[in-house]
Amino acid sequence: MRTELVVVEAGTLTTVQDRGRRGLAHLGVPRAGALDAPAADLANRLVGNRPGAALLEVTLGGLEVRLGAGRWVSVTGAPCAVHVDGRAVGHDRAEWVPAGATVRLGPPRSGVRSYLAVAGGIDVEPVLGSRATDTLAWVGPPVVESGSTLPVGPAAGAPRPHDTPRPRRHGPLRVSPGPRVDWFGEAALDALCGTTYAVAADSNRIGLRLEGPALPRRRTDELPSEGMVLGAVQVPPTGTPVVFLADHPPTGGYPVVAVVEADDLWQCAQLRPGDPVRFTRVGPPEPPRAARR
Amino acid sequence: MDRASPLPVEPRGSRRSYRREPLIHFAPVQTGDVHTVPVGRRALLVEVDDAATALALAGWAREARVGAGEIVPGAVTVLFDEVDDLALLRDVLAGWTPTADAPARECVEIAVRYDGPDLAFVAEAWGTDPAGVVERHSAVEYVAAFCGFAPGFAYLAGLADDLAVPRLDSPRARVPAGSVALAGAWCGIYPTASPGGWRILGSTDALLWDQVRDEPALLPPGTRVRFVPA
Numbered sequence: 001m002r003t004e005l006v007v008v009e010a011g012t013l014t015t016v017q018d019r020g021r022r023g024l025a026h027l028g029v030p031r032a033g034a035l036d037a038p039a040a041d042l043a044n045r046l047v048g049n050r051p052g053a054a055l056l057e058v059t060l061g062g063l064e065v066r067l068g069a070g071r072w073v074s075v076t077g078a079p080c081a082v083h084v085d086g087r088a089v090g091h092d093r094a095e096w097v098p099a100g101a102t103v104r105l106g107p108p109r110s111g112v113r114s115y116l117a118v119a120g121g122i123d124v125e126p127v128l129g130s131r132a133t134d135t136l137a138w139v140g141p142p143v144v145e146s147g148s149t150l151p152v153g154p155a156a157g158a159p160r161p162h163d164t165p166r167p168r169r170h171g172p173l174r175v176s177p178g179p180r181v182d183w184f185g186e187a188a189l190d191a192l193c194g195t196t197y198a199v200a201a202d203s204n205r206i207g208l209r210l211e212g213p214a215l216p217r218r219r220t221d222e223l224p225s226e227g228m229v230l231g232a233v234q235v236p237p238t239g240t241p242v243v244f245l246a247d248h249p250p251t252g253g254y255p256v257v258a259v260v261e262a263d264d265l266w267q268c269a270q271l272r273p274g275d276p277v278r279f280t281r282v283g284p285p286e287p288p289r290a291a292r293r
Numbered sequence: 294m295d296r297a298s299p300l301p302v303e304p305r306g307s308r309r310s311y312r313r314e315p316l317i318h319f320a321p322v323q324t325g326d327v328h329t330v331p332v333g334r335r336a337l338l339v340e341v342d343d344a345a346t347a348l349a350l351a352g353w354a355r356e357a358r359v360g361a362g363e364i365v366p367g368a369v370t371v372l373f374d375e376v377d378d379l380a381l382l383r384d385v386l387a388g389w390t391p392t393a394d395a396p397a398r399e400c401v402e403i404a405v406r407y408d409g410p411d412l413a414f415v416a417e418a419w420g421t422d423p424a425g426v427v428e429r430h431s432a433v434e435y436v437a438a439f440c441g442f443a444p445g446f447a448y449l450a451g452l453a454d455d456l457a458v459p460r461l462d463s464p465r466a467r468v469p470a471g472s473v474a475l476a477g478a479w480c481g482i483y484p485t486a487s488p489g490g491w492r493i494l495g496s497t498d499a500l501l502w503d504q505v506r507d508e509p510a511l512l513p514p515g516t517r518v519r520f521v522p523a
Contacts, residue, residue, distance in 0.1 A: 022362055022363070022375070023362060023363060024444075025363040025365045025372075025374065026351070026363070026364060026365045026366060026439070026440060026513070026514055027440050027444060027445060027509065027510045027513060028440035028441050028442065028443055028444045028445060028446055028510075029444045029509075127504050127505075128504055128509065137443055137444050139444060139504060176331070176333050176334065177331070178332065178333075179330040179331070179332045179338045224367065224368030224369050224370070225367050225368050225439065225441050225448070226338065226367035226368065226369075226370040226372060227338065227363070227365030227366075227367050227370065227371070227372025227374065228372075229332050229333055229335075229336045229372070229374050231333060232332075232333075249441065249442070250365060250440075250441060251365065251367055251439065251440070251441030251442075252441075256332070259332055259333030259334075259336075260333075261333075261334070262333075262334070262335070
């Protein structure tokens with residue numbers, strides 16, 4: 001049975017996200033998708049959704065929704081107080097929410113983006129194969145607004161109340177050299193990895209913008225536009241790096257000095273303005289281990 | 294040939310095992326006639342001579358269904374992203390013979406009203422009058438080399454390099470959808486209203502981007518384009 005979710009308060013920025021659009025970068029379409037992908041996956045697993053079901057990405061809390069029918073619900077990602085009809089419930093677990101009850105997400109204690117999954121998934125009409133909102137080109141469903149109603153699909157699987165994901169890795173963002181590392185001065189990666197940057201206030205789903213000393217450039221001519229990857233550390237003329245996140249432009253004209261490991265991108269989703277950011281090089285292949293006899 | 298394997302050479306006579314991981318090449322690798330640059334663990338950038346060759350490679354790779362989730366031509370590169378097996382892709386790309394001949398795609402005619410705010414500027418830059426700009430601009434057959442900037446925004450190649458014009462020093466806050474414009478020797482049509490610094494020659498009613506159409510972009514890479522004065 002389908003039902004609906006009424007958005008009582010949308011908060012600062014709430015968007016519908018899934019795993020994003022694939023195979024359309026050559027047409028200029030950003031991939032979009034949940035910025036903290038492991039947290040979104042966990043939220044879906046907890047309520048018995050298929051991987052990649054659409055859910056809500058809530059920026060800095062402040063979301064309140066009311067469910068038309070009873071459903072399992074989970075909140076993951078940035079840890080925040082979760083209240084069902086005013087009673088505190090847990091984070092990172094499946095909760096049964098009765099018909100007509102409200103779910104409210106408070107401001108996160110740390111991090112930026114929390115995920116609210118509802119059994120059955122947010123069932124807005126897909127656009128080009130995905131229900132994700134892309135905030136660069138605005139492909140996909142509109143930003144979630146107070147007073148709007150979102151369709152929820154029929155719940156399929158049973159909830160999975162216990163889920164023990166692998167611990168999340170914190171610490172410096174691991175990078176490998178980018179395609180244009182030679183456009184920068186000698187030892188550009190050492191400079192990148194030897195600097196503590198601060199997250200800039202204008203960071204968003206497109207990129208994690210950093211403040212700090214400029215990376216010295218060796219070549220200052222214009223780079224012909226080329227394809228960009230998720231996690232690219234692009235350096236615009238200001239010299240301070242930007243880490244490309246899910247809504248990044250598919251092509252760009254500034255050189256990429258390094259590429260952040262996919263497993264570390266969730267951290268970029270949860271860093272707040274002013275937070276320190278460090279990079280570290282991906283080590284050489286692990287030293288060979290003696291075979292067990 | 295793959296000369297830059299980062300895995301250490303196995304010492305003779307030792308019994309060791311190595312963790313099998315996607316290889317990351319830390320230096321550009323020459324594979325046959327194709328120059329590839331590594332981009333993290335799951336992508337490769339192939340550098341070629343010009344936009345036509347990039348387009349030909351991207352078209353060939355798409356046809357050959359090479360193992361890449363995204364094949365993104367650029368001005369002088371092709372990005373292969375979401376690649377599960379970089380070594381295999383390198384081998385497959387080594388089988389490509391560089392050529393600037395892309396498979397011919399249909400030719401789309403775009404009706405243009407040449408009444409843009411930068412027509413006079415371009416006329417002066419080209420040493421002609423507005424009528425001369427219309428004549429030269431509509432005499433060329435363009436090809437969509439790659440998309441970027443916005444969904445369905447195609448960079449159209451075809452203008453001679455000596456007709457290149459500089460962008461505006463300060464971009465306009467709002468360029469209307471359908472604006473036909475130049476930057477350098479590229480021609481482009483704004484699919485939606487957006488800020489922009491290209492020199493606007495005129496406008497068209499053609500729908501460049503329609504996300505509910507089977508092929509949402511009117512001008513995907515490889516499409517040939519002619520402008521017809523309206």
